[in-house]
Amino acid sequence: MDTVIIGPLALPAGTFVVLVGFFAATLASLWWQRRGQRIEATLWLIAVTAVFGARLAFVLRYHNQYESWLAMLDIRDGGWWWPGVLLALPVLAVSLFRHTRVRAALLSTCAAAMLTMTVTLAALQALSPTPSPLPDVTLYNLEGETATLKSAANGVTLVNLWATWCPPCRREMPVLESAQQRYPDVRFILVNQGENPTQVRQYLTEEQLHFEYLLLDPHTDLGRYAGNRGLPLTLLFDNKGQEVARHFGPLSDASLHHFLNHNLSGDTP
Known part of the structure; x- marks a missing residue:
């Protein structure tokens, strides 16, 4: 837990x-x-x-x-x-x-x-829940098209659950944005919880943030699947799609580096 x-x-x-x-x-x-x-x-x-x-x-x-x-x-x-x-x-x-x-x-x-x-x-x-593979939940991109985590994932995948109203989430957004370039072997997927595309787009524009893989979870299905009601929550999956670790709370450059290196034995962070 x-x-x-x-x-x-x-x-x-x-x-x-x-x-x-x-x-x-x-x-x-x-x-x-x-x-x-x-x-x-x-x-x-x-x-x-x-x-x-x-x-x-x-x-x-x-x-x-x-x-x-x-x-x-x-x-x-x-x-x-x-x-x-x-x-x-x-x-x-x-x-x-x-x-x-x-x-x-x-x-x-x-x-x-x-x-x-x-x-x-x-x-x-x-x-603690038994580590599970990438969940098969229906998500949406900012254009309203359906997508799944399995289709977006590629090798080692980090999934971050967040919301614009969550101060710790907002604090770690620049860290995750820069991490996309610092860790090219890790696929970063941001999954917004419970908000609509307009809210998310407005926040990203105001903060000048860009994420290659950003999905929406309007019904917070992924949060319920993960068994967690708090945000931000970060899930880490290995190159076989199996969950290997999770972190609750905001990440800094240092704590993200520790999180990846400590949990990816055999995989390249």
Whole structure:
């Protein structure tokens, strides 16, 4: 499961897992606080260091994909490389060494958070839909002619579900437009969800965007097929037409590069 729906909110699965772990750590720290052992400040330091490490590791790995320092700081692209959380281990070690009185509280709280995140991640993976081939749904081009994903796909294919009213979708449109030239071996297909040709044309004209393969899904059939109510959603299919990965949320140049290279073993991104 790539997305968790909570009321009006749609959260990436990874973000949800981290939030669950943070919630578990908070409950555990409150339990210890009632017993006279305060560890909140240390937990915050460990958590912030872990998040910073994951982001720093991602930025260092894909630094050539960022055009500015501001882009590197923009975490909305979902760019995290989780081995970077190891940066928090020295902080934990120093805290355990310096604060021996709360050592048991720190260790048990961190263990509770890790266990909760592991169980949550396993549950989400168990609930994930079985990877499927390119769906056979009826779509339309801007001229109103019918089309299918299978007819538009060619080799490795990336399908992006988007809408003009969706701010994260609008933010990633220039990234996907330029990616058509940067990744010539990948077929990029943009599938608008629930809007009419006039709305889509007006948006593309105003933003001066051009996509070689842009289709309309007026009844959001593809979104229902993918089992996802949030946008933007990106589906990646290999050269056999089998889904190999999906990403919920906006993509930057760096996170798109990571998404393609991480998931296309044996295929040329």
